[in-house]
Amino acid sequence: MNYYVGVDVGTGSARAGLFSSDGKLYKIAVHPIEIFNPQAGFYEQCSENIWNAVCHVVKKVVDEIPSENIKGIGFCATCSLVALDETGLPVTVSPSGKDEQNIILWMDHRAEAEANFINETRHEMLRCVGGKISLEMETPKMMWLKKNLTASWSRAKLLFDLPDFLTWRATNSESRSLCSLVCKWNYKAGPDPKSNGWNLDFFERLGLSDLSDDNWKRIGIDVKAPGDPVGSGLSIKAARELNLLPGTAVGASIIDAHAGGLGMVGCSAPGISSDLTNRLGLICGTSTCHMVVSAKEIFVDGVWGPYYSAMVPGFWLNEGGQSATGKLLDHIIDTHPATQSIRNKIDKKTHVQGYLSQLLEAMAKKKNLSDVAVLTKNLHVWPDFHGNRSPLAEPSLQGMISGLSLSTDEENLATLYLATVQALTYGTKHILEVLTTAGHEINTILICGGLSQNPLFVQTQADVLGLPVLLPHQRESVLVGSAILGACAAGAFPSMHDAIQSMNGAATVVTPRKLLYEHHERKYKVFKKMVQDQKEYEKLMSN
Numbered sequence: 001m002n003y004y005v006g007v008d009v010g011t012g013s014a015r016a017g018l019f020s021s022d023g024k025l026y027k028i029a030v031h032p033i034e035i036f037n038p039q040a041g042f043y044e045q046c047s048e049n050i051w052n053a054v055c056h057v058v059k060k061v062v063d064e065i066p067s068e069n070i071k072g073i074g075f076c077a078t079c080s081l082v083a084l085d086e087t088g089l090p091v092t093v094s095p096s097g098k099d100e101q102n103i104i105l106w107m108d109h110r111a112e113a114e115a116n117f118i119n120e121t122r123h124e125m126l127r128c129v130g131g132k133i134s135l136e137m138e139t140p141k142m143m144w145l146k147k148n149l150t151a152s153w154s155r156a157k158l159l160f161d162l163p164d165f166l167t168w169r170a171t172n173s174e175s176r177s178l179c180s181l182v183c184k185w186n187y188k189a190g191p192d193p194k195s196n197g198w199n200l201d202f203f204e205r206l207g208l209s210d211l212s213d214d215n216w217k218r219i220g221i222d223v224k225a226p227g228d229p230v231g232s233g234l235s236i237k238a239a240r241e242l243n244l245l246p247g248t249a250v251g252a253s254i255i256d257a258h259a260g261g262l263g264m265v266g267c268s269a270p271g272i273s274s275d276l277t278n279r280l281g282l283i284c285g286t287s288t289c290h291m292v293v294s295a296k297e298i299f300v301d302g303v304w305g306p307y308y309s310a311m312v313p314g315f316w317l318n319e320g321g322q323s324a325t326g327k328l329l330d331h332i333i334d335t336h337p338a339t340q341s342i343r344n345k346i347d348k349k350t351h352v353q354g355y356l357s358q359l360l361e362a363m364a365k366k367k368n369l370s371d372v373a374v375l376t377k378n379l380h381v382w383p384d385f386h387g388n389r390s391p392l393a394e395p396s397l398q399g400m401i402s403g404l405s406l407s408t409d410e411e412n413l414a415t416l417y418l419a420t421v422q423a424l425t426y427g428t429k430h431i432l433e434v435l436t437t438a439g440h441e442i443n444t445i446l447i448c449g450g451l452s453q454n455p456l457f458v459q460t461q462a463d464v465l466g467l468p469v470l471l472p473h474q475r476e477s478v479l480v481g482s483a484i485l486g487a488c489a490a491g492a493f494p495s496m497h498d499a500i501q502s503m504n505g506a507a508t509v510v511t512p513r514k515l516l517y518e519h520h521e522r523k524y525k526v527f528k529k530m531v532q533d534q535k536e537y538e539k540l541m542s543n
Helices: 047-062 112-121 124-128 138-148 150-155 162-171 178-184 200-205 209-216 236-242 256-262 326-334 339-345 352-366 372-376 410-438 455-465 477-489 496-503 514-542
Strands: 003-009 013-019 025-032 070-077 081-084 158-161 249-255 279-284 288-294 304-308 316-322 380-382 400-402 444-449 469-472 507-510
Touching (some): 003 047, 003 162, 003 256, 003 477, 013 047, 013 477, 025 477, 047 070, 047 162, 047 236, 070 477, 081 138, 081 162, 112 124, 112 138, 124 304, 158 162, 158 178, 162 178, 162 236, 178 249, 200 209, 249 256, 256 279, 256 288, 256 316, 256 477, 279 410, 288 410, 339 352, 339 410, 352 455, 372 410, 380 410, 400 514, 410 455, 444 477, 455 507
Parallel strands (some): 003 070, 444 469
Antiparallel strands (some): 003 013, 013 025, 081 158, 304 316, 380 400, 469 507
């Protein structure tokens, strides 16, 4: 039997999965990676630490399989900026000056001023990022690097998105993925390849014209569609490090959230339309990305895209998102006084969120309420503790909580946790509204990632949005998407579309409960009023 390896480098760990061509997962491995936080808003990583973690997990999943049966490998990762010198060694991006800290992590917010400057230009290239560039993208971060660490800027002869660093490290090829370039680097791409390329005027306006030196070598000119073969496959060195054969096919990479979309967009369920363009995919982790594809260009204010062939070949992609979701729930729980006592009494197999969900059920029953959802009638949260990515595109927004008391017991934590879950879902409703107004027709929600395993979160999505939610039976959608890249590079399928149909598999349907829709509509009105209030407070304090 032939196998394919999918690799996912997330915010805090590297993972690998071993798959067959029908999407069956045979083995999975996880290894932590380092995050440096030298000062507020700065988040950095080390490319060698990440590559070593990748080698660790890949070797684990292939250790019982003959190397000749591993036909392809695909990589996905966060959209983080990697700096290397002309020999491929790390170049510091950190105020600490340490070269091992050579990655600016996606969630790093140091480049706010640079992003504001770019947005003030109102350049035509901003049309494809919802009208506003995000400080999470690579162009503002490159501007910050050039302005603040001039020696590093001079030394950095190769600048990669992290997914492309992985394929470079695996193959020695400096090619870049169309996915990363169009989504995070302001690269222009459309159905006519002759019109694709870097916009020199855009980078000149930003003081980054030197990126065009040597035919754009520093940021890439050899651009490949996700899943295209990279170089000659694994190099001799990388093959030895991964315990695979030299020449094993390597697929052009993809961003991790996009891999999640690729790994579940085609999943099937009885009674649910199979039209890929009617589906909104939620890829949930530290943050959440909202992916929807369309047959034509659809421009949506405050939502990134449309990006051509960035996820599914031949389709345009719009990408919304929330900067902190899983991380926000962790923050709410970790900072509450009742959490430690809960952890002291539950066993290691019980997750705190699971305990809180059970407590909410008991609370609702005790109060003779129709559903746990109504426990938050007078408790409201605005969830942008790390800024708003979509649809307001305002990174300076902050979190808000209305309805606090002096209580610090478990029930107080459970109610606050529920209100936060609901607030995150209202954020998705906000994104869904602008997508629909712009012309998308969405009738199904897909969810993968850590929060897909939280029944309270999933049911809340269905209830608030009033739409069925599909949960893929294969929960590791991000790894499936990465394995699809390797399978396509190895020629296992005639096309990416065939790979999607074969490897996505079936899904369970979670249906909305109409009785709760009115309750959530009222809370959603409060939700949108809260951000208006925050802006009003800011005006009052600025006078």
